Structure formats: C-alpha cells, structure tokens
Amino acid sequence: MKISHVVKEKMNLLGQKKIPFVFIIDYQEDTSVVIPLSEINTDMLLYDFEGISNTESRTIKSEKSIQLEVFPVDYTTYLNQFNRIQHEIASGNTYLLNLTTSTPIKSKYSLKEIFHCAKAKYRLWLDDKFVCFSPETFVKIIDNKIFSYPMKGTIDGSIPNAESIILSDTKESSEHYTIVDLIRNDLNLVSKNVTVEQFRYIEKVETHSGSILQVSSRISGILNNNWNMHIGDIFDKLLPAGSISGAPKERTIEIINLTETHSRGFYTGIAGIFDGNTVNSMVMIRFIEKNDNNYYYKSGGGITSMSDARKEYEELIQKIYVPVY
Template identity: 40%
Template structure:
C-alpha cells in the first residue's frame, strides 16, 4: 500500500490554483515530495536545466581526462530478480515489468561536474544527494493541452540496420506498444479527447562509451476541468509513471518491490516546473545517487515474457553511462 504524501500534493494544488511558479521533485513511491520556489532553489544550490527553465550559470572546470568505472552485479545475482519477474509474467500477474538495478561506479568527476558536463534534455542536481540527465518527458501542459512521451526500447547504434532492428524487434515492439497503451489509458483519467500523435519516433543518444537509439511516442489530450490548474491532483493520479513501472500498475508495483534488492528513492520518480500557467516534467532516469563517499548508478529495462536474460542484463549495463562527449 502506497504511503502517499497527501499534504504535499494539496500544497501543489494550492500553488498552481494561485498560479504561483514552483519546482517539484516526487519520489518513485510518492512518499517524498519536495516543493521549491526559485528562491529555495538558489538558497539550497539546487541546479535545474530544463528546456524552458534554467537556473544554471556558465561554469568552467579544469580540463581533465574522465575516468569512469562501473561494477555491475554478476549475471547470477541479476538472474535472481529476473526469474522472480519472469515467474510473475508466466502466471499472468503482469505483462510488462520494469526491472532495475543499482551499480557502484567510480569516477574522478563530482556530481556537480557530471551535471554541468553532461548533455540531456532534462538535468537536475541536488547537492550531495543525486544528479540525473534524463531524455524522457513525463507530461507537458500547454494551454490546458496535455502531452506525454513514453520512451521504451533501446538498441546500440553500432548494430547493423539498428533503427530497423529496433522498430521491428518483436520484443521491443511488444514493450513499446504496451507502454503506449498504458499511458494512453493513464492520460484518459485526467484528459478528454486523448489521441496518439506520433508513434515509434527514434531518438539518438550520444554517450562517451556507447551510442544508443531509443524509441518514443507522443500522446495528447485536453485536461479535464476538474484537473485544470491542479498540478498535485493530476500528478497523484498519473503516478507512478507507467514507462518505468509496467502494467497493470498496482500488481506490477508489488512485483518490483519483491524483485529489486534496493530502494529506488527518487530514481524513476518525476520532477517538473510549473511556470504559473504551463507545466513541463520528466521521468528521473539516467540517475546517479550519492551515499557518503559512494556513487551508484541506477538502470534497467522493461521485461516481457519474450525477454532473454543475457539481453536484459546487457541492456542494464549499457545504460550505465554519462553523456559527456
């Protein structure tokens, strides 16, 4: 049973009804909800780099070679959680489960240096806590039109005919179709006239070690009157985000909590900026957590009954990167 922080969602509603700008961060289980004014962000040295909102200043670091080592769990340890997931899929408890892992990393970069030097659509730094560099929009609201962009399905760009392989892979297509259908249903809870605007768009993700292609779609609708200018109520209805959970959502959440060996915390939660009229938000993936002196990277992927252990284990490892060129 989720212990949702009801008070914070009501606070978000009050601010958005008053058209007061704010930035928010919501963890995976909706237990921890952080709300910041622009003054709060500055006082706490929280850095945000969104397409339509930035509070970062030009920053120059000394030039140095980047060292980056990751220490993923063994395939045998990964297999333990993978088999829990597969058993539930075979029982029909779920048909898509996003299974993730935590990986220790070593680098000569600080969280701040990673934040400034990486390139992504959405970047946030909570000092001495976490940073992420996410390509994935959660929902946008513009003039009471709502948009979501589910991203599911990746392939290494070096694979011959990679784009065709990604678009035509039976497993990747099944995963993408499932998430698109899930988010179309989710959006229908808060919006009318929901429609699929773009299907299976391919994005190129450039990284230091491996380049990837990722598949996404766009779904839109008109925000229902009872959700207009109520950002808290809308977020509480839509979360957890379907693209990093699976379907059906309640049972799949139970399976994830059984299979995963760590607490996600803010990883795969969402954060966003409300400017007084419109909203932009993202899913917090490509995520690095700081625990004392240690840094860990969180990554994973969608598992279906068609998934192969070796392929999913490799995908989890492929996603442990920083987009520094």
Template identity: 45%
Template sequence: MSMITANEVRVCMNEAGARREPFLFGVDFELSEGFFVSDPLGQQEILFEAGGVTNSPVREGMPGEVSERVFSPNPVAYEVYREKFAAVREGLARGDSFLLNLTVATGLETGWTLEEIFHRARSPYRLLVPGRFVCFSPEIFVRVDEGVISSYPMKGTIDASVPDAGRVILEDYKERSEHNTIVDLIRNDLNRVAERVDVRRFRYIDRLRVSRGEILQVSSEVTGRLTGDYYSRLGEVVFGMLPAGSISGAPKPSTLRIIARAEGERRGFYTGVFGYFDGKRLDSAVMIRYIEVRDGRYYFRSGGGITINSECRAEYEEVLAKVYLPFDK
C-alpha cells in the same frame, strides 16, 4: 534541503498552480517523499534544467578531458540479477504482469563529482540534489500547455552504430511488444485525468549523443485535453499518473508488488519524477539516467523492460549498457 511528504508536494502544487506561481517539484518512486521549491529560478540549493529553462550558472571550460577521468562500473553479479529476473518471470508466468521494468544499482568508481556530472551532462532534463543524487534524463513524463497534456513514453534503445539501426529496432518483436504495452498503459493513465486522449505519434526515433558515441531512442506521443480550472489541480493531474508507466509496467498495481519483491530495496528518487511550472506551462521528466550517493559510495541506477519472452543474459547486458555519462567527447 529537507524533504517533505509526497502528499504535501501534491497539495503545494495545487495551491501554487491556482495562484499561477512558478515552482519546482520532485517526488520519489514510492510516493513517500519529495521536495517543493517556490521561485525556483531565484535559488541554487537544487539545480535543474527542464524544457530549456535552468537555474544553473554557466560553467565554461571545466578542467579534464572525459578520457582522463575515472568512470569504472562494478556491476551487480549476473547470479544476483538472475535471481531478481526469476522472481519477475514467476509473476509474468502467473499473469500478474505483462511487462515489468526491472532495475539494479551498479557501483561506480569515478573521479567525477555529482556537481561536475550535472554541469557537464548533455540532456534536456537535469537535476542535482547536492549530496544525494544527480539525474540527466532524456525522458519526458508529462507536459501541460494551454489545456493539452502530453506524454512521451520511451521504450527501446539501440547503438546507432549498428548497421541499419533504425530498421532493426523498429522491427524487433520484443521491442515492439514492450512499446505497445507501455503506450496502452499511458493512454489509460491519461484517461484518468484528461479527455479526448489520442496517440499523435507512434514509435518515432530520436538520436542521442553519449560519451561512447550515439544511440537511437524510440518514443511515442500521447495527448489529452484537461478541462475546467486544471491549474488548481496540477498536483492531482500529475499524481494521478504516478508512478510513471514506462518505469513500472502493466497492469500497474500487481506489477508494483512484483517489483518490490524482486528488487528487494527502495528505488527512492530513481524513476520518480521532477518538473518545473513557469506559471502557465508545466514540463516534467522521469528520473532515469541517475547516479546517487549512499554511505559515501556512488551507484548508477538502470533498468529494462521484462516480458515473458525476455532472455535473462540479454536483459542483464542491456542494463549494464545503460551505465554511461552523456558527455561530449
């Protein structure tokens, strides 16, 4: 499928929203390109699932046990990560950022195709752009329903097998600090497009099943009220909050400059957003848990939040721990 500019995506969202016509959209992290699909349930060029709605054909009895397929990460060297981490710490020390999401690309040797990963993945938000990438994200970006806009920033993950894992992650100082910062950033973002912004739920835990077991994920719920004919402004509402705060940092403008220097490459659709509008309700996700194909090679993109108190080795190990497939065993 041919891509269009991010600005064209925004305009198409406004126009289709005004007509209450269903659509699927996606936009990259840098806000340079994206896609817009009218009548998304009537096509299968791009496969998706969002908010329980999907255009994916049912694929029962896919051959091969998970353990029989190759899935072998080739991590970026620690020395390379340490250089990126040092560039981030320099920006943090100057006060240019309080929290920054640093990401890397992990090379993969795998026997799974993008299509097979899409069909087998267990995730509330899935997206397949054939030949380019597959995403199986647990993270909501925003939902818009009957004038209420809701965001659910995720920050904090722990292996569910850790003794008393819920208490451990909720009491962890670094995790709490990062989560507080992101919730505050999301509140500010929502205040740009909505009124009566409020934190309805703070640091609640979801249990997620992955190929290696289960993890606990910490999230919050922040809501606001849209006024007027917001349907004709759906593009403005969504784009007014981009890039997503949970995968950039705070304050956003200076943090984005540090990210560009430290990471040294474009993220592309990784950590961008995609969503589905059914004519009344918009449901969208942040494109994390993401595998892309470049020059015939597979890469798993992952990252983590960095603060002035972060330790390089621990952050490196956290990034690698996120390289997994959300398959049932």
C-alpha cells in the same frame, strides 16, 4: 502509491496562484520537494528543464567523455531476479515489468561537475544527494493540453542498421505497444480526447561509449481550463510513471517491491517545473546517487515473456553512461 496530501495541496495552491515552482517526487512518493522558484538556493538545487534553468549554461567542459568505473551486479544474481519475474509473467500477474538495479561506480567527477558536463533534455542536482540527466519526458502541459512521451526500446547506435533492427524487433515492439496503451489509459484519468499523435519514433543519445537509439511515442489529451488549480491532483493520478513500473501497474509494483534488492528512492520518480503557465516534467532515469561518499548508478529495463536474460543484463549495463558535449 499516492502523493502525500501536504505535497498535493501545496502543488494545487501554488498552481492556483500561478506561482512558478519546481517539484521533485520520489518513486515511493513519500519524500518530495515542492519549492517556489523564488525560494530556490543554488547551493541546494540545480535544474535544467529543456533550457529553463537556474544556472549558467554548461560551465565545465569534460574531456571527450566521462569515464566511469563500473562494478555491475553479477549475472547469476540478475538471472535469479529475471527468472522470478518470468514466473510472475507466466502466472498472469504481470506482462511487463521494469526491473532495476543499483550499480556501484567510481568517477573522478563530483555530482555537481557531472551536472554541468551532462548533455540531456533534463538535468537535476539535489544537495549532493544525486544527479540526474534524463532523456525522458514524463508529461508536459501546454495550452490546456497534456502530452506524454513514453520511451521504451534501446539499441547500440553503432550497430549497422540499428534503427531498422530496433523498430522491427518483436519483443521491443510488444513492450512499446504495452506502455503506450498504459499511458493512454493513465491520461484518460485526467483528460479527454486522448490520442496517440506519433508512434515509435527514434531519438539518438550520445554517451561516453558511443551513441544509443531510443524509441518513443507522443500521446496527448485535453484538460479542463482550470487545470492549474489541480496540478497536484493530476500528478497524483498519473504516478508512478508507467514506463518505469509496468502493466498492470498496481500488481506489477507489488512484484517490483518483492523482487528488487535496492531502494529506488528518487530514481524513477519524477521532477518538473511549473512556470506559471505551463508544466514540463521528466522521469528521473540516468541517475547517479551518492551514499556514504560512494556512487551508485541506477538503471533498468522492461521485462516481458519474450525477453532474453543475457540481452536484458547487457542493456542494464549499457545504460550506465553520462551523455556529454
């Protein structure tokens, strides 16, 4: 999977000229948006990258929560996909795979209203096609240094001793080690002196049904001084994001394409902003898509040999939420 030559060169050219731009690259990397900030129309695109935004701060206040009516895939269907992945794992073809699904939902809110209500590090609304409110950074580039923050491991924050439980869970720990190793290898493709600066720290996210805890790490590397002339090349080498594909990446993506029954589209792609000096980007998770006036919430989780099908199914549903103020 490679970014198209046209998109890559446009990112490189804008970076070379230090023209600020937003980029949105879908999972398949065949439908992308790259547009200078000066040309963005707020009727088509709204963004907020950790406070760098083209819209006023939250203009719509929701009630205590945004209630979603959820119609999840039945467990038997999910189990069939899960078992297929376990067979691939047992055959040595993958040892971590991020399985996702598309869940029909109903909400009284429009996608734009959800954008304004949502509390998240990153928010994105595109032409009433989808809204994303992601907690996960993909990469940041600051002062010739590139940072990545892989996120793996989720638990209900209301469970007593939730933090110690998730940090001591063998399956979750193994999965996180795998992703950190994968991202470290990815960063080595574009930078040098790659270092794991912080390993397995907790982030708390408030949802419409309570809090959840998520486990992240911080990895960094050193870029060449002229990195801004090669922004497209850098992302081309890093995509797709390891945290939403798996390891080994290339073979795992093939298995994902054979197993999943929906098109991911922009879900699990990446989006970001170059402000003329720095880059900040996210992985597009926590994602609602509109198709024929129907809403679909796309969510998933990592599968390893130690995964329990029922727990993974429940986590898939647990991630169907909108974080609000």
